[in-house]
Amino acid sequence: LLGEGPGVASYKLDKLMNSSYHQVLFEDYDVYWMDFRGTGRSSYLNCTVITNITDCTQYWINYFGGINEYAWFSVSGMAMDIKTIIDYIEEDIGYKQNITFLSYSFGTLVAQRFAIFYPFKVSYYIMDSICENNNCKLDQSFDINHNLIGLKFLNFICGSNMNCSLLLKCQPIENFKRIMKKLQISSSSDNCLKQLENYGVNMSFDDFRTLITILLEIGAPYRSLIPTIISRMDTCDQNDKIELSNFLLQLFITSSSSSSILSPFLLPQATNQTKYFYDLPRQFIQNDLIYWNIATLELFETENIPSVSELSDLYNNNLFFSIHSLSSILSSYNIVQNWPLYNFSDDSNSQKILIKNSNISISGQVLLLSGGLDPQTLTSFAENLFYKICSVNGIVLQELAFSSHGVSIFNNFTTNIDKENCGISLLINFLKFGYNSDFSSQNCVENEKADEFSLSLFENIKIGRFWKNPTSINASLTICANSSLTNISTISNRTSLSKSFCRVKGICSDDPAFTDEFGFGCENWKRGNCFTANNSYGYSILGVEELLNSCQLSCNNCPTTESPTPTSTPSISLSPITSESITISLSSSQQTIHISSSLSSSSSMNSFSSTSTPSPTRPKPI
Numbered sequence: 001l002l003g004e005g006p007g008v009a010s011y012k013l014d015k016l017m018n019s020s021y022h023q024v025l026f027e028d029y030d031v032y033w034m035d036f037r038g039t040g041r042s043s044y045l046n047c048t049v050i051t052n053i054t055d056c057t058q059y060w061i062n063y064f065g066g067i068n069e070y071a072w073f074s075v076s077g078m079a080m081d082i083k084t085i086i087d088y089i090e091e092d093i094g095y096k097q098n099i100t101f102l103s104y105s106f107g108t109l110v111a112q113r114f115a116i117f118y119p120f121k122v123s124y125y126i127m128d129s130i131c132e133n134n135n136c137k138l139d140q141s142f143d144i145n146h147n148l149i150g151l152k153f154l155n156f157i158c159g160s161n162m163n164c165s166l167l168l169k170c171q172p173i174e175n176f177k178r179i180m181k182k183l184q185i186s187s188s189s190d191n192c193l194k195q196l197e198n199y200g201v202n203m204s205f206d207d208f209r210t211l212i213t214i215l216l217e218i219g220a221p222y223r224s225l226i227p228t229i230i231s232r233m234d235t236c237d238q239n240d241k242i243e244l245s246n247f248l249l250q251l252f253i254t255s256s257s258s259s260s261i262l263s264p265f266l267l268p269q270a271t272n273q274t275k276y277f278y279d280l281p282r283q284f285i286q287n288d289l290i291y292w293n294i295a296t297l298e299l300f301e302t303e304n305i306p307s308v309s310e311l312s313d314l315y316n317n318n319l320f321f322s323i324h325s326l327s328s329i330l331s332s333y334n335i336v337q338n339w340p341l342y343n344f345s346d347d348s349n350s351q352k353i354l355i356k357n358s359n360i361s362i363s364g365q366v367l368l369l370s371g372g373l374d375p376q377t378l379t380s381f382a383e384n385l386f387y388k389i390c391s392v393n394g395i396v397l398q399e400l401a402f403s404s405h406g407v408s409i410f411n412n413f414t415t416n417i418d419k420e421n422c423g424i425s426l427l428i429n430f431l432k433f434g435y436n437s438d439f440s441s442q443n444c445v446e447n448e449k450a451d452e453f454s455l456s457l458f459e460n461i462k463i464g465r466f467w468k469n470p471t472s473i474n475a476s477l478t479i480c481a482n483s484s485l486t487n488i489s490t491i492s493n494r495t496s497l498s499k500s501f502c503r504v505k506g507i508c509s510d511d512p513a514f515t516d517e518f519g520f521g522c523e524n525w526k527r528g529n530c531f532t533a534n535n536s537y538g539y540s541i542l543g544v545e546e547l548l549n550s551c552q553l554s555c556n557n558c559p560t561t562e563s564p565t566p567t568s569t570p571s572i573s574l575s576p577i578t579s580e581s582i583t584i585s586l587s588s589s590q591q592t593i594h595i596s597s598s599l600s601s602s603s604s605m606n607s608f609s610s611t612s613t614p615s616p617t618r619p620k621p622i
């Protein structure tokens with residue numbers, strides 16, 4: 001299992017594997033997930049004295065002996081560490097396993113890197129909410145995408161629903177803009193955020209817009225609260241203020257002396273306080289050093305840093321925005337500009353750590369899942385990856401038009417599996433059948449339902465502690481003409497792509513779709529001599545060439561198998577014991593990695609821990 005990031009530990013995967021996901025999806029699998037180098041329960045990379053993050057990373061660069069040694073803390077380092085772990089497990093049990101990668105969000109980038117390095121190692125790849133190498137960015141494009149999906153939600157989903165259109169007076173986008181502008185610049189007498197201070201809610205406009213964007217990110221049903229919240233902020237009568245304050249006080253930590261801070265119930269990285277939703281210290285959630293190292297190396301356009309005025313315009317003009325304040329944006333770009341960058345000019349092998357525009361040729365089957373209303377990883381990212389992957393056993397991309405981030409794997413508030421969820425259904429069928437007729441015959445995609453909207457904030461939503469008497473919304477609503485409602489069919493044309501065969505270098509195979517110039521398929525040549533088809537059966541020279549290329553296995557025309565270029569990996573020493581986790585000590589830089597496991601009831605293999613003595617010489621990062 002490969003989860004979110006960069007720099008995020010595996011706490012959500014822990015929760016996932018302690019839920020019904022495990023029983024429904026994985027009871028026949030041995031499942032492993034890990035805290036990557038520098039995160040969570042692995043050797044934690046941190047500075048206790050140095051407060052400046054760029055100075056802190058320079059300290060560790062010096063400690064490890066140079067910038068290129070620090071490259072272990074990267075996507076490529078993650079991929080190689082996974083390979084080391086797989087090799088150990090297979091060596092321990094004494095045979096090769098059929099391996100499935102189930103990856104989500106940033107984890108899909110790690111899975112892609114693994115596939116580039118080790119194309120024959122994994123049997124099945126499932127990538128949900130794809131972070132594709134060239135388009136998955138954490139710079140200004142990330143917020144542009146948030147705004148794009150927010151407008152799409154208002155126009156197509158809200159605009160096609162009578163309740164939602166009533167809330168935003170039949171013009172969802174125009175009225176959303178008007179109300180947000182009023183909350184941003186109006187005086188106290190006309191600004192509902194200011195009036196809510198009398199009800200104990202100390203919330204800035206930045207706080208409020210961040211909350212709206214988070215609800216959009218989480219997806220259904222929580223994003224359906226957005227129109228109701230906005231509408232009540234507009235009318236702001238006594239009932240509105242009671243309901244809004246009850247709702248917002250559940251999501252915010254307030255104080256009389258400072259503006260409110262987003263509760264870690266929704267945004268754990270916003271505060272260093274602990275023991276809220278995840279009941280974990282910040283160390284076990286995200287490591288900022290690892291985040292910025294990977295973000296600067298691979299997820300920012302460091303060559304084209306925008307100006308302050310450009311960033312200011314972006315922040316002020318977007319209705320939906322993922323970063324809490326303009327000062328946070330400027331601080332982010334300041335870190336990017338001052339972050340130490342790798343210098344691989346004298347080491348061509350190490351340049352593999354920076355992989356751009358790389359096609360992927362693999363032997364395993366691939367399922368790509370994408371949400372049509374995902375503001376973090378757009379469906380276009382998945383489409384780009386679909387055309388880059390060449391798999392001899394087939395690849396399918398399925399978009400779920402009304403899904404947000406995490407089509408099949410995660411929900412920020414619960415890990416209870418819903419078998420009726422279409423993404424879960426597709427995942428289960430792919431695990432059972434792979435990509436074949438049994439998988440592709442699933443019709444849940446066409447029956448996917450759009451959001452339902454309530455005129456009350458609390459009619460269908462339960463968040464945190466709950467209160468008893470929700471107030472009714474102002475009943476004086478203008479009825480929208482049906483002609484003003486958007487036709488939702490414009491969004492329900494879902495992306496669905498598949499390709500069943502692709503020639504992969506190093507794998508001898510037949511093209512199942514091929515027919516020769518006389519109408520025969522490859523299976524008809526298993527007992528024939530393809531090489532004499534010209535003289536014996538009257539095939540043309542071109543026909544024989546096509547036959548030999550397309551039916552390599554049946555024609556016994558397999559090319560010499562070329563092993564992928566070997567890549568150095570850290571040496572490890574482990575000793576099996578009965579445990580619920582693995583701790584691997586890597587010879588490189590005396591780092592340890594924590595891996596958790598959940599073994600199937602039929603497995604005879606134990607979990608294990610390890611210790612080792614570091615090698616006297618450090619290996620190259622790649």
